Amino acid sequence: MSPKTLYDKIWDAHVVQQSEDGTCLLYIDRHLVHEVTSPQAFEGLRMAGRKVRAPEKTIAVPDHNVPTTLDRADPATMTEDSRIQVAALDKNAKEFGINYYPVSDVRQGIVHIVGPEQGWTLPGMTVVCGDSHTATHGAFGALAHGIGTSEVEHVLATQTLIQKKSKNMKVEITGKLMPGVTAKDITLAVIGATGTAGGTGYVIEYCGEAIRDLSMEGRMTVCNMAIEGGARAGLIAPDQKTFDYVKGRPHAPKGADYDAAVEYWKTLFTDEGAHFDKVVTLKGEEIEPVVTWGTSPEDVLPISAVVPSPDDFKGGKVEAAKRAIEYMGLTSGQKLTDIEIDTVFIGSCTNGRIEDLRAAAEILKGKKVKDGMRAMVVPGSGLVRAQAEEEGLADIFKDAGFEWRMAGCSMCLAMNPDQLAEGERCASTSNRNFEGRQGYKGRTHLVSPAMAAAAAITGKLTDVREMM
Amino acid sequence: MEKFETLQGIAAPMPLVNIDTDMIIPKIFLKTIKRSGLGVNLFDEMRYDRQGNEIADFVLNKPQYREAQILVAGDNFGCGSSREHAPWAIADFGIKCVISTSFADIFFNNCFKNGILPIVFPQDVVDVLMKDAEKGSNARMTVDLENQVVTTSDGQEFAFEVDAFKKHCLMNGLDDIGLTMEHVSAIDAFEAKSNAERPWL
Numbered sequence A: 001m002s003p004k005t006l007y008d009k010i011w012d013a014h015v016v017q018q019s020e021d022g023t024c025l026l027y028i029d030r031h032l033v034h035e036v037t038s039p040q041a042f043e044g045l046r047m048a049g050r051k052v053r054a055p056e057k058t059i060a061v062p063d064h065n066v067p068t069t070l071d072r073a074d075p076a077t078m079t080e081d082s083r084i085q086v087a088a089l090d091k092n093a094k095e096f097g098i099n100y101y102p103v104s105d106v107r108q109g110i111v112h113i114v115g116p117e118q119g120w121t122l123p124g125m126t127v128v129c130g131d132s133h134t135a136t137h138g139a140f141g142a143l144a145h146g147i148g149t150s151e152v153e154h155v156l157a158t159q160t161l162i163q164k165k166s167k168n169m170k171v172e173i174t175g176k177l178m179p180g181v182t183a184k185d186i187t188l189a190v191i192g193a194t195g196t197a198g199g200t201g202y203v204i205e206y207c208g209e210a211i212r213d214l215s216m217e218g219r220m221t222v223c224n225m226a227i228e229g230g231a232r233a234g235l236i237a238p239d240q241k242t243f244d245y246v247k248g249r250p251h252a253p254k255g256a257d258y259d260a261a262v263e264y265w266k267t268l269f270t271d272e273g274a275h276f277d278k279v280v281t282l283k284g285e286e287i288e289p290v291v292t293w294g295t296s297p298e299d300v301l302p303i304s305a306v307v308p309s310p311d312d313f314k315g316g317k318v319e320a321a322k323r324a325i326e327y328m329g330l331t332s333g334q335k336l337t338d339i340e341i342d343t344v345f346i347g348s349c350t351n352g353r354i355e356d357l358r359a360a361a362e363i364l365k366g367k368k369v370k371d372g373m374r375a376m377v378v379p380g381s382g383l384v385r386a387q388a389e390e391e392g393l394a395d396i397f398k399d400a401g402f403e404w405r406m407a408g409c410s411m412c413l414a415m416n417p418d419q420l421a422e423g424e425r426c427a428s429t430s431n432r433n434f435e436g437r438q439g440y441k442g443r444t445h446l447v448s449p450a451m452a453a454a455a456a457i458t459g460k461l462t463d464v465r466e467m468m
Numbered sequence B: 001m002e003k004f005e006t007l008q009g010i011a012a013p014m015p016l017v018n019i020d021t022d023m024i025i026p027k028i029f030l031k032t033i034k035r036s037g038l039g040v041n042l043f044d045e046m047r048y049d050r051q052g053n054e055i056a057d058f059v060l061n062k063p064q065y066r067e068a069q070i071l072v073a074g075d076n077f078g079c080g081s082s083r084e085h086a087p088w089a090i091a092d093f094g095i096k097c098v099i100s101t102s103f104a105d106i107f108f109n110n111c112f113k114n115g116i117l118p119i120v121f122p123q124d125v126v127d128v129l130m131k132d133a134e135k136g137s138n139a140r141m142t143v144d145l146e147n148q149v150v151t152t153s154d155g156q157e158f159a160f161e162v163d164a165f166k167k168h169c170l171m172n173g174l175d176d177i178g179l180t181m182e183h184v185s186a187i188d189a190f191e192a193k194s195n196a197e198r199p200w201l
Helices: A006-012 A039-048 A082-095 A111-117 A132-140 A149-158 A182-192 A216-224 A240-246 A255-266 A315-329 A352-363 A383-389 A393-400 A447-457 B029-031 B085-093 B104-113 B123-133 B166-170 B178-183 B183-196
Strands: A015-018 A024-027 A030-033 A058-060 A126-129 A144-145 A161-163 A166-173 A202-207 A233-235 A277-281 A290-292 A298-303 A343-346 A376-379 A427-428 A443-446 B006-014 B070-072 B099-100 B119-120 B140-143 B150-151 B158-160
Touching: A006 A058, A006 A144, A006 A202, A015 A443, A015 B183, A024 A111, A024 B183, A030 A182, A039 A082, A039 A149, A039 A161, A058 A082, A058 A111, A111 A126, A111 A132, A111 A216, A111 A383, A126 A132, A132 A144, A132 A202, A132 A233, A144 A233, A149 A161, A149 A383, A149 B140, A166 A182, A166 A443, A166 B183, A182 A277, A182 A290, A182 A298, A182 A376, A202 B085, A202 B150, A216 A233, A216 A352, A233 B006, A277 B070, A290 A376, A290 A383, A298 B183, A343 A352, A343 A447, A393 B029, A427 A447, B006 B119, B104 B166, B123 B140, B123 B158, B178 B183
Parallel strands: A030 A058, A030 A126, A126 A144, A166 A202, A166 A277, A202 A233, A343 A376, A343 A427, A427 A443, B006 B070, B070 B099, B099 B119
Antiparallel strands: A015 A024, A024 A161, A290 A298, A290 A443, B006 B140, B140 B150, B150 B158
């Protein structure tokens, strides 16, 4: 048998049927659902008189629209169209009998944080959701990617997707990371190296010592942004850390089932000599804490750098860089550490987990945010929030001058009340710095949680290593 | 998707040419979280005044056409945007077949995805069908998809063309999901095997 990649193995284990042109019917093990991309899909089922084929494999949670203020139980905190979308999910979850975590449930949170937290996400699975950041679940060695509303309906009805296989890409991070460098810096550095289209047509497998050394939460941060590199999905082979993380979670296998599962999960790795269509290698030691300066996640530079000049680029990127520098209100040659910010957002499916909050709190301990700074922490789930309170992290944030919010997508995408105003500039732990992403004419600099905390204190983009 | 077999129903005449998708469903109704429920807003600006009252002489407001299932329309029906809200609204109203001399391409394809049969006839045939539709609710037109024949209330028959695959999908009520459902035994088999091999899933 010819050697296979991890992706090959998971793919092959899920092909229900293959037609002559290579189109496959792929079985889906877990379907995550949120309120924005699902209403028409459920409506489609209703109109056709269809049921959800596997409600036990379908998990819904509202996250995009929900306010994160403490008074959010009051319906007046939501706009009417948001309220309608959330109410629709409430109704659909009940009517179709799927697993559901309503806003009032302490386990509610961002769908990509809730899935792993509850043990829904397991190695070797196929996981889909009507959301591009489904790639997050690849950290478990699960094939996980976003789908559109028609496909949401297709999966609800058939538990399958009509798919063609992507190509294999290997991203290897060799060696050790230096102090102050995190999973977020790895994933941004990779996108900086490959570009936002570098992964188009591929499924990425992240590997190498620096990846192996990451915790499960760090691995989720890395895979989360595979989509920003253009890849359909990101994968990391499961290992003992994965098995330990999964063990004991509410929906993870137990007892003999767990043991049998681990035996299978241990077969999920890329065979020696397996073929990759593309290989990118970065040295872990050379990765610095990074920030984005522009309006694309590929606009990445080490914090020690200066704002580039459009002339530094070639082709269509010259014009794009010019536009980005103007939109961001920056000057070529300006030191990145001289960029003043007025807002800090810590949260999102990229960096809203407990380790992210610990990393930020570590920097903030005993310090205050700069005068006039609007700083907020939005835990990725109600359980992350509760744990942070138990560990005393919430007090550190509050004492430093951060708002301590309820769980949700919040300012990552500004579909809810948490938004940047025109011209505001934010150091954000989220995943997209597109024009208007965090609010109309808002300016976003993507950073790690520790870097966000450092910026909150100084009021400027800051090299966190100077504060450690 | 509902199966399209033989349809016998009231045909409403809409001789206007170039009925576009904004007429079919104005953009203010695209904010919905639903695909269903748009029937009430079908042809909204032609059908209601600004206060929301029905405009009595619009064809679908006339008592004899309120239950119409077939629409006989002027040239170039469905031109404009690609919004699937247009066929959603038509289907939701209860119209299952639209007859014209020509259709906008995207709209034409969208119809098949939503259980609607668009039929193209030459002008002279459309003229005959339009006349038949004008007879009101006592004139039932018959659309036989299997034999590809439209029969007027007085028994005149007109054969029409339809893509064989699209016909197959409509007659069997198949959309993408419907097509996948044809392989349900393969999915069942896969699930059984997967459950045996990986009982923890």
